[in-house]
Amino acid sequence: MSDDYSEKRQHQRHPLKTEVRVEINGETIIGESQDISMGGISINAGVDFENDAFVQMHVEAIGEMTGHVVRKFDEGFAVEFEENEEEKMRLEESLRTMFNPDQKQGDTLAEDAETLNEKARLEAELSSMFGSDDTEDKK
Numbered sequence: 001m002s003d004d005y006s007e008k009r010q011h012q013r014h015p016l017k018t019e020v021r022v023e024i025n026g027e028t029i030i031g032e033s034q035d036i037s038m039g040g041i042s043i044n045a046g047v048d049f050e051n052d053a054f055v056q057m058h059v060e061a062i063g064e065m066t067g068h069v070v071r072k073f074d075e076g077f078a079v080e081f082e083e084n085e086e087e088k089m090r091l092e093e094s095l096r097t098m099f100n101p102d103q104k105q106g107d108t109l110a111e112d113a114e115t116l117n118e119k120a121r122l123e124a125e126l127s128s129m130f131g132s133d134d135t136e137d138k139k
Contacts, residue, residue: 016098038091053068057079065079
């Protein structure tokens with residue numbers, strides 16, 4: 001089929017199985033994400049919401065997100081994220097960390113180096129503190 005929905009996607013999708021709490025029309029449901037992209041998320045929830053319905057979500061490991069239902073399928077629905085800069089920045093950072101192992105490892109190495117430097121500084125400080133105490137005790 002030349003009009004396949006996947007051909008219309010603007011963002012790379014990533015498989016993501018995590019809990020999603022969805023609030024819509026005063027109702028809260030718990031579902032599980034199927035996949036996610038910078039543009040939206042597919043949620044398996046076994047409920048049927050109308051297209052264009054506004055939803056507020058808490059996506060485990062990402063946080064609060066908002067959007068509109070854009071598609072329904074047998075097991076759930078798809079949400080297109082709102083144009084909210086704060087949410088987009090948080091989502092972009094979360095996706096980069098979760099799905100780009102090189103970035104994640106680089107971040108971890110930088111944090112490890114910083115932690116080691118801080119540990120060495122504290123050990124030196126403690127050593128000088130206890131060293132002067134030892135000197136006074138010997139007098």
